[in-house]
Amino acid sequence: MTQPVANTAVPQPGPLYRLQQKFASTSVAAKIVAGLLILVAWELGVTFFAPKFVARPTNIIAVFPDVITEPEFIEATLSTLFAVLQGLLIALVSGTIIGIAMGRVKVFDRLLNVYINGFYTMPMIAVLPLLTIWFGYEDSARLATIVFAAFFSIAINARDGARSVPPEYLEVARAYRARQRDVWFDITFMSSLPYLVAGFRLAAGRALVGAVIAEFFVSLPGLGMYILSHTRSFAHNEAVVGVLMLAAFGLLFEATMNGVMRRFFPWYRREDRKD
Amino acid sequence: MSQAASNLVHTVSGTGTSADDPSSAPTRIAISGAGKKYGELQVFKDINLTFGNGEIVTVVGPSGCGKTTLLRCIDGLIPLSEGEVKIEGSPINGPREGVAMVFQHFGLFPWKTVYQNVAYGLKLARHPAAEIKEKVPYFINLVGLSGFETAFPYQLSGGMQQRCGLARALAMEPHVLLMDEPFAAVDAQTREILQFELLKIWELRPLTMVFVTHSIEEAVLMGHRVVVLKGRPSGVHEVIDVDLPAPRDRGTLGHPRFTEVREHVWSTLMDEVRAAEFEV
Structure with missing residues (x-):
């Protein structure tokens, strides 16, 4: 056997x-x-x-110092960066408030859930032509696109977070006679935080996409426009530096988020590490 | 119902419970005609109990008998369907000052440190900052958590978390402490340590304690009286005076009287526990 x-x-x-x-x-x-x-x-x-005009690493490295000191490039970078930060801030505040309200107040949820979910799944590029007409071919159209791109993922996550507040926390708050205000700001908000962070991470990526697409459309002096115009004039190595800068935004965002979480929310993500 | 038990056991029926209360301390909590229904399901009914000043009363019963529900009704976290609870003479319709609760699930907030968790109730009650600063370390020390003030709950063992939960309740300096199976989620050895430490703390600061547990041993060890809930819907089957010498300590566990009372409660509950186990 x-x-x-x-x-x-x-x-x-x-x-x-x-x-x-x-x-x-x-x-x-x-x-x-x-x-x-x-x-x-x-x-x-x-x-x-490949044909000669295709960007290659050695050429990119060669143009890199010139490009990042070029006033046009610096202006484009700052323009995109500020628009994204501004849009994210607006989306974060409004999305968190509306999302948490939906999570804790049934009426809001009934009224808004379908629309929030619908807009979330809809590709934002579809509304861009409309936004350019409504807001004009200027900065505000880009900002609107960024907010539109970022808002829904923040709101949806905030709603899920507020709905999943452990009932034990609410019970303790009640037993210690917490006022409604304390429950909202201390219990609901803090226990939703992991969801808010997840939503915000998602939103940041979407906001960056929104900014670049808006710049393509609206021809604003941002990184998207920089990439587009240099691509069309066959300065592909310069265009790639622009692309790399966008990638750097992503890395910078992650690093900042991790730093902020470690500094201000040291308990975050530690709960499940216990044996 | 066999009533051949020793003379330290007396069955309670109807209302007059305080008459034969040997502690004869002023009544702190009075429960009269209490019942709770969830829709059609009657969890318990016609419960009449009085708890004296500085008395430890433990409540045992098979799982699902509503002992935790009763405790939540005493705290005012959930309303009774019938009857009323009076604490210090005034009827309960919500959590009130002077009553604090310790939870089986600890109920610590993971985003708060030990210090902040212990200060939680005091802050909500708007105690002056200077007073909070003085009291919180005192109660942290009392439960043996000194040195862990800045630790977060995830850094603590289960036993330490419940010490923190206890400190949070004690910091309110309540007259009534409601304990909802506080050591059920703690490992066996830690549980024993915490039981004796709680008794020591009670010696220092005697307050009325209602202690719900499903451990008969714990109920007899901790309680001056043991309330046995039984039946469907459940009611007070017996109230047993546990006349064991004070202070209770490890020696109490070897006392013949301890064994006697424990066996009595066990035989009272056994049938019911069996029935509950096989009921889905």
């Missing part, structure tokens, strides 16, 4: 798996190596297979 024990043995990871694990654990070095490999492949690919 065969030993039944043999079947229950844990399968040993193969050597390839172990190599992978080892490589993944040395994170910084691994990231740099991977990045260099991608750049080399890109460089070689363009050299052998």
